[in-house]
Amino acid sequence: MHILLVASAFNSLTQRIFAELRDRGHTVAAEPVRGDASLREAVRRHAPELVIAPMLKTAIPEDVWSAHTCLIVHPGPPGDRGPSSLDWALQEGAGWWGVTVLQAVAEMDAGPVWASAPFPVPASGKSDVYRGEASDAALEAVLQAVERFASGTYTPRPQDATEHGLRPYLHQDLRRIDWSSEPTEIVLRKLRAADSHPGVLDSFLGGEWYLHGGHPEDRLVGRPGQVLATRCGAICRATADGAVWIPQLRAKRRPGGEKTFKLPAVQALGDRLRDVPELTAELWAPSRHRTWADISYDEHASVGFLRFSFPSGAMSTDHCRRLLAAYRRACSRPTDVVVLGATRDFFSNGIHLGVIEAAADPAQESWAHIQAMDDLVEAVLTTTDRLVVSALGGNAAAGGAMLALAADEVWCRAGTVLNPHYRLMGLYGSEYWTYTLPRRVGAREAERLTREALPVSAASALRTGLVDRVVACGPEEFSGEVTRLAAGLATSARLHARITEKKAVREREEAAKPLRAYRAEELERMRRTFFDAAAPYHALRSAFVRKEQATRTPEYLPDEAEQRSVSEL
Template sequence: MRILFLVHGFNSLSQRLHVELAERGHDLSIEFDVNDAVTREAVAAQRPDLVLAPFLKRAIPEDVWRRVPCLVVHPGPRGDRGPSALDWAVLEGAERWGVTVLQADGRFDAGPVWRSLDVPMRAAAKGSLYRHEVTEAAVAAVLDAVERLEAGRGPAPADGPAAGRERPAMRQADRAIDWAADDTATVLRKIRSGDGMPGVRDRVAGLEVSLFDAHPESRLTGRPGALLARHHGAVCRATADGAVWIGHMTARTGAPAADPAAPALKLPAALVLGGAAAALPEVAGGHRDLWYEEAAGVGYLHFPFYNGAMGAGHCARLLAAYREALRRDTRVLVLMGGPDFWSNGIHLNLIEAAESPADESWRTIEAMDDLAEAVLTTGDRLTVSALAGNAGAGGVFLALAADRVWARRGAVLNPHYKGMGNLYGSEYWTYVLPRRAGAENARAVTEARLPMGTAQAGRLGLVDEAFGTAVADFRAGVRARAEALAADPALPALLAEKRRRRAADEAAKPLARYRAEELARMRFNFYGFDPSYHVARYNFVFKIPKSRTPLYLARHRR
């Protein structure tokens, strides 16, 4: 079928659906929902059999939905209506939720239902639930609806009464925190209900901020509302019955002056609070974003950095932990990343906040390269990148530095940099990508700028194995495979062959030369006359809406 994606932005769910539908041979194009006239142009140009709206904030024009079937993905159970469906589910502590695919007919979230699926809920942030449980259910529901439409059948019959109801857009007042009265569980639900966007407005140390990235603390207590401690950028704040760690905040001082209503820059909480956080004691508490564990000859290095973003400091801490792990008596070392993201490369928000974004970009890419080099030159054990979550840009190429790459079946990769102002990229990608995919495929991958699923990544050699649907299933499979590798009598021979290949590659072209060539191109991105990278980064971190759909997405406009 010819399918036009109509989206507010090409978010994680839209990318996953694009991957799944492309694998099934559908002819896909994407249009950002700028205005009704642009939507009509896109429909006229592509002549789709279906308009699919997995992430939309406005109504589809009537003359479009009357002309073409338009299916909308709503992150709520059948009967649920309103723009804050998942926010309410998290705030109210729902144990079950749903995802509904319905046909646009002029009423918000109330058209004919093509498929509605039940969704289990976790005690987690809205964004994490959206990327996992909601996405998996949405994929299943959309694929079923598309198959029905393709076969000339109608919507699936509904089972039982509608489970949802119409709800208003959630206001800041609905999730406002009363630090004197709210217990830890309540504070966590409130902050998690706004995680990603829009956050929870609050006043901390005299600053008007929005709160994100909350985690429970089990030991520290204090006067409710008081700041208790800091740890690697997070701050701990007392609740009525305990405390929570708050990893990230925004302050209005970071918003673009031209648009005071625009989103502010989201940064580590301690950086936003400045001196108020610096005066707190440094205490390792219940929240951690880097740790190591070991079992059966296998080391596991976890680094669930927020949104997968890695600043120079994150890279330095991870490199130190990696080197410490190499001192352990293990035979396999697994780089676990986090459940939502493995890595998305350099931390653009920290770069934007720096006094010199060009200098901070350079410092960060050098730190990423140091980390990649350490993985590439590890010769005494087998290394594995285990991607439970998505990976993008330099994070993909960092993963390829390992000997094995395993991924959860639903993970999405974006192995390219060019969408960020034609950024050239480093992390030894000019070595690791052709080494796995071949020179011709390497060029195609970096030029395509489209999301890639694990099936395509496997065909290209970027992923060695894909297994498991849920994160827990994937991690159980990782442990079983890693322990089997560690116990394999052939491992010494594998390691000897690994060292031989690395020595041969080094003799043919040293890693230092790959790095120097990549960084020479990056220097032009950071310091050259073309400001494309700096403009694209600014627009990305401040969420400036695009005025048109890039041509690599809008195939109908080429």
């Protein structure tokens, strides 16, 4: 079937549905929609059999939905309506929620239901839930709806709006935190419901900020609303009965000023934190207290687990250097296997474009970032006394995907989407990708992946050799499954033979072409881009962090027929 995806942005869910539908033999095109005219033009150009809107902020015009079956993916159970569905579920503490695929009609979210799927709501931020449990449910519902549509015999059922009904937009007055009276759990609900957009607007330390992210702290206390401490770029603020860690802030936009963007909270606040103490995070800390750190380590038998989780998967120079120090410490332990990755959500998306954009010299900061990323990847590539596993509980892209490929084995959850390319940000790329990517998938496939710059599903990544194992489980179960699988790897009969073989292969490949040669070649291309003020990278980066339309972004992603014609050039 020929399917057109229309979306306000080619976000994580749109990418996953795009990749999964292609895996199942459908021809799929995806178009960003910036208004009725662009939507009409997309439908005219592609003449699809079915239109699906995974994430659309505007209504589909009547002349389109009356002529074509248009399916809307709504992040709420049947009967729920409104633009802030998942936000309300998280802020009200719902234990279960759902995704509904409904047909577009004149009234928003009121069309008949083609499919729906429930999902459990974990104690996580909205963006994490959206990429995890909600994404799993959305894919299940979309695949069922496509199958029912293809049958030509299914009649969608009318909605029953009695249970949930139309909810209003969750505006800032309803999100506002009363620090003087609200306990930690209520504060966390509000923070999680606004992560990563739109954030919770708050006034403190002489400024107005949107708060992004929230994690509990049960040992620090103080006057409600007070900034008690900092750690790894985050701030800790007192609640009525405890405290919360907030990793990121976004300054409120000034009238007539540029759009603002998220930054590590400490960087955003600058010298306003002059008298606030910095608390170190113990790498190997007991878990009996609720607190937050972005890097941690623990061991089970002969397996070391180095866990890291950075907001939006973005890694600044500081993140990379601290993770490298933690990795070196992990490799000093008497283990046979080291597992890298978060317990859930993003593995990594590479360099931190927000920190770069905010720098006094973005070109120099870009250069520092890429050097730090390369140092980290090199450390993984040159580890020859144990096996290293990258465990991807969520998505990975650009340099973050290449960091994963530096490991001996790459395991990912079935819902993971990989974007092993840099082209859409106007970059050639580094992180030793010219060594690791062809080594895994072959030179021809590596060239295709980086040139087409399309998302890759977990199943497709497994078929091409991009990853070694796909773990079919929910986001909350992934960490436990990885622990079990890693224990099996550490006790396998061939473990020490594999380590010996790994060392010999690294020595042969180093003799053929040293890693420093790959790095030098990649960095020379990157240096030219970073220090060229006219390079598209700078405009693309600025548009990306500010969530603006980038004038240099391709107007649309090609469908499969167009991809074939491109690959033949």
